[in-house]
Amino acid sequence: MKHTLVVALPVGLAAALAAVLLPHLLDGGTLRLLAELLLAMGMAQMWNLLAGYTGMLSLGHQLFVAAGAYALFEATQRLGLAPAWTLPIAPIVGGLLAALLAPLLFRLRDAYFAIGLWVFAEIGALLVSKSAALGGSAGKPLDLSGVEDLEALGTLSFRLAVLVGVGLLGVVWALMRSPLGLALRTVRDNELAARSIGVDVWRVRLVAFVVSGAGCALAGAAHYMGAMFLAPDAAFDINWVVMMMFATLIGGVGTIAGPVLGVLAWFALRELFATGLGLPGGWYLIGMGLFAMAVSLYAPRGLRGVRVRRARPPRSH
């Protein structure tokens, strides 16, 4: 318990300090980039909760990013409130969506689960593109009529991004210290053994899926609150999952620090490729793809996993 406080306190304090001080020190563009980075970390944590800790790979998490963002934009417009007040609706929508899809998707295993969720993301994108009320394929801006102080919106978005990014990390961290976290990892390592010691595999997977969907929706909503414009092409982009997956892979699957380090590397490499070397965006993705292939072949536990390779029970077949 002592160890818990030693880690959690400084992280929480540093985050609070950053949230309070940084808006006074940095310009808007840098704040926006930092917010994006923190929210990407939150999303990668949520993806890792499913893939790294529960053994369920997802290729459809862009669905939750978009669901959260559209929930925020719709609620803000319909209720006439400031987006900061309607933000909590996003995780509720994301969680409900996950709970609704789970009975269907859990019929599919491994790769088929992953692609099944991708199909739902595709259905979502098609439906939103057809819906005039949601802005169709052209998209729509965030309704700011409920905002009293427009000047402070950028600062508020940044502070919320810190809260969400660090909060989601805290959620995974707390979850992994609970009996449920142990159950998740048992299911990942050996489903049969988990069943035989009385773990309700279906329910455990459901909880992980719902938390992951809710968290991703919250981070997605916070991201688009900062962007203030939402279109289906960008919100349902498969590159959201590419980012979550590659960041987690680089940093280390199934570790808390993995997505944090991975997202840092992802953003650093992106800046290096785009700004430093002046290459078009495609080359960056090619580089990341090659890197992911190399990691999956030579270091499947991620770069960090090379160092802290832990003993893992053999898988049964």
Next chain:
Amino acid sequence: MDWIASVVNGALLGGLYGLFGLGLALVFGVMRLVNLAHGEFIVMGAFLGVGLVATLPQVPPMALAPVVALAGYGVGWVLQRGVVNGALRRGDALTPLMLTFGLSVVLRNGMVSLFGADPRAIDGGALTSAGVDVAGLRLGIYPLVVLAAAVLLFAALHWLLRHSETGRVMRATADAPEIARLMGVSPERVFARVTGLAIAFAMLAGFLLAQRTSFTPFSGAERMLVAFEVVIIGGLGSFWGALAGGVLLGIAQVVGQKFDSNAGALYAHGLFLLVLLFMPRGLAGERR
């Protein structure tokens, strides 16, 4: 009458969709692996076709189909021997998925960098515009030829797997790779042949589809989802189920398009949803 024409045209398109799914089903059946770059190979077949048709304008495009298929076999063989076998050896389910997903990102963006993102199509010549009247319905010759080719390929694969030495070895390797190894079979070599066949089907289907629908380097994801839905609708591990699944999906798409001009894909996804809800084992069911 219009509706009947839509159903027939959808069924004809479905032959191609069946071929999309066939490669995915074959690899999954033998290696328990889903190739997430399957769609990118379908698009690669289309780009190879564009190049071939441009360099050999005097040859009818249909005659180039075997070249595309052979190239696909080579690509698949090299892919499997070069990288995928290494990922399979690790024995966990996620590693090959990450590998093939990484590959799909590389191929997709590589094709964008090489060829640009503009939509393209292959001009199939006189064959694609010709048609016949059957019982008052106007049917394209090209879709008929493509469906016939698809059925023929399904039958050939069925024969190969059921009645040839190669097929026996493939099935044995699928059931128990380690025991097959004791019998002197090298599972790695068998896997390379299977992936070769799968990519050959994928690139051939991509080449054939490009003569009736335009494509971009980003079409791969869409094609892969179609292939995936074909496999789930047909039933995991069933080859003829994949053909039936493809035909049903093609009908759903073309009829949906008639009903709602810009959302054919939505109806295809809807069909997938219904099957998942009410027939989770697909048309043919899985015997496990």
